Amino acid sequence: MSPIPETVLPTSSQLDKARSSLVKTLPREGLGEQTALDHIRNDICPALNNSSKSPNYYGFVTGGTTPAAAFADNLVTEFDQNAQVHLPNETITTDVEDRALSLLCELLDLEPADWKHKIFTTGATASNILGLACGRQYIIEEAARRNDSNCILFKASVAQSGLMQAMRYAEVDDIRILTTVPHSSLAKAASILGLGRDAVKLFGRKDKSHKFDMTLLEYELSKHKIASIVAISCGDVNTGFYATTGAEMSKIRKLCNQYGAWLHVDGAFGLMARILNSDPSSSTSILDGVANIELADSITGDGHKLLNVPYDCGFFFSRHPGIGLEVFQNQGAAYLCTSPVDDNAIISPLNIGLENSRRFRALPVYANLLIYGEEGYRKMLWEQMELAQRIAEFISNHEGYEVLPKGNHPDNVFIVVLFKAKDETLNDVLVTRINETSKIYVSGTVWDGEKACRFAVSNWQADAEKDIKIIGDVLERVHADFLVNSLRGS
Template sequence: MVVDLLHLADSDGAGWGGKTFTTGATAGNVLGLACGREAVVGRRVRERTGSTDTTVAGAGLLAACRAGGVAEIQVLTSLGHSSLAKAASIVGLGQGSVKDVGMGGVGEPWRLDLDAVERELKRADAEGVVSIVVVSAGEVNTGRFATNVLDMPKLRSLADRYGAWIHVDGAFGLFARALPKTDEFLGLHAHVAGLELADSIAADGHKLLNVPYDTGIFLCRDASVLTQVCSNPNAAYLAAPGDTNAILSPLNIGIENSRRFRALPVYAVLLSEGREGIAAMLSRMVLLAREIAAFVRDSEHYDWLPAADASLEDTFVIVLFRARDTALNEVLVDRINATGKMFVSGTTWEGKKAVRIAVGSWRVEVARDAAFVKEVLTAVAEGRGVANRVVSSR
């Protein structure tokens, strides 16, 4: 149902042999890098030895890399989420393996620079380095996307040529694929077009689907890679009844052996709302974010980030901004949150403090909530109705 909602199936309805629920996109990124590691090292081992006996899952990372002549595993991305470095650490690649190949030089650091990706893949292939490319479908500060409609086919071609694995970190941005295909959302659809060409995808259910924490989604095109990574060997007591037509056991397609029924609330939401209801809910979120972004852009008190001349059509559910008054900007997050009327999170952008509004509630009513946010932000900027005491954010 999730694959169908997000239009991720191939034309014949197939394409994602490995599907499981996780604790969230962080766990999904761990699985994505683990599967990518298994696949790219395994390919080198087969090319070098002609054997499939030596795998990362079976022999260990060091032994498999030696067998395949692999000197390094690199992760190429653009403004990757912090959980990506954490995942790289967990699966033994190291945080230093994550390399940024974004288009920062032209003011779009969230965008993958495909020319840089190609150069890295070509260099890596010649030097015994294997690669995983991670596409950020929704950068955490700006909500912007790493690719567009033309990028994913080219990236898929490059990955196939150089034996790389493509993983999508779609924690919240993946759900842009469920928006109505109307003119106001065509730009967003262009940014998430082609994500179905990836080898693995991670997403969160507990964000835009509004199901309880902790609920994540992981998809892997090749089920055999996922089961190779996650299988429970030599555990006869865990064996399921023999049935060649049975679905893959959750024991062998995820990190946890013991888990709660994470699929149930997702199923309930999809059954209750349907494709049209989910699309309408997401539409309200996006339209509210755009109303807030337009207000910030036109305000005398604030600067809309990352660029004041950007198109509102590129706004998904995140609004990034800062106060023009330097002193106010230093305490802006605390001042807004001290009103007790709305909550924002703080971040940094281009080395300076910034404020991040993330719209994600099913209760959104665009006109009502936009007016509310505008009033709070105006009052904070003008010092009206805001306590002088700054509440600690720690």
């Protein structure tokens, strides 16, 4: 295992050297393998950040790749498998993917048999596209079933007839995505799928608790000739707060059944808390935030955040394999016809996902699940949570900083800590000052119209006892330097 790097960012001189070394035009004749590799190793690599290698990189919820996952990913490149077609007599690739996804369901306290449409994706953005695409198909078909016309259901298929034709046949005037504090990828998915960013409607309560206003939600779902997808943020990436409680999730499920809506859960940030279900000492608010998530029609997650595998890995689960096949069936290529012959057969991933060409992402996930198991991942998450809560406690007790939202207790923190400097002058440059130390890295964000900083603890190497000292020293130094400079300025 490589030693933990002392800094998280390259120096300005390393960046300048790397940029100036970049080849400006395509060589007429190749440079040769040794020259090219030396250039990459000696010029390019030193200018890359240590977002995955360092546990002190707390930006973008990057996570970090475990040694086992890195080893498995190297094998993925070495063997370069066809990971989109189920070829049981030629390779075990799709069997590994299917088994890895089933084990992942078990880790997340989901019954594998309930989620027959399951697949690895490039990340949570692609997974959200899958969720909205399936939801779009379902709600139009459901509207066609429920209206009084003699609509032919086949014509009300978005996958077959297109969105406008299908809506016309189903007598649907509009499609809405009802949510609170959604990740930006939800609006991107809506844009790609022809629903439009404006289709994303926020129905949060006025108290900024991230919870749904249930009265408004039911009113919206009941509207005539409007089909809806309800999207649950299972952990807001900015604050870590959850959009539902277990009781609210049950009520939303009943409303979706009543009005023919699709219930989608974006669990790319907070879903991992489900592994804490068997631990009675876990925070009640966190456990309640992931309670009854299994009632959803579809669930998405991010492997790099939750499982500490290479960045390019997300996953998607759905209860409706028929909908998935209808939307993503790969047609028109006779050499790729691999339809399942029975309900127990593995469905070729190209028929239930976006890509026809894809990496064997399952192998690093499979490796980590075997190595850590349920208990290993639980211990990993506890260490991350302890560090995040100790960061929140340090900030709460510091004269120069405050935790956001105001009044948020450290015990309610999952693995994200949002905060700001009390002095607005320091707050304007706080992210820059912290990251300039290169000891830790935080993300800049906004809360309630003000600049803010965010710690996102998600690296498998997190060490609460060691890392809180580094973080505390940096925050103390930044605040002290500001006070000294302020006195000099005055």
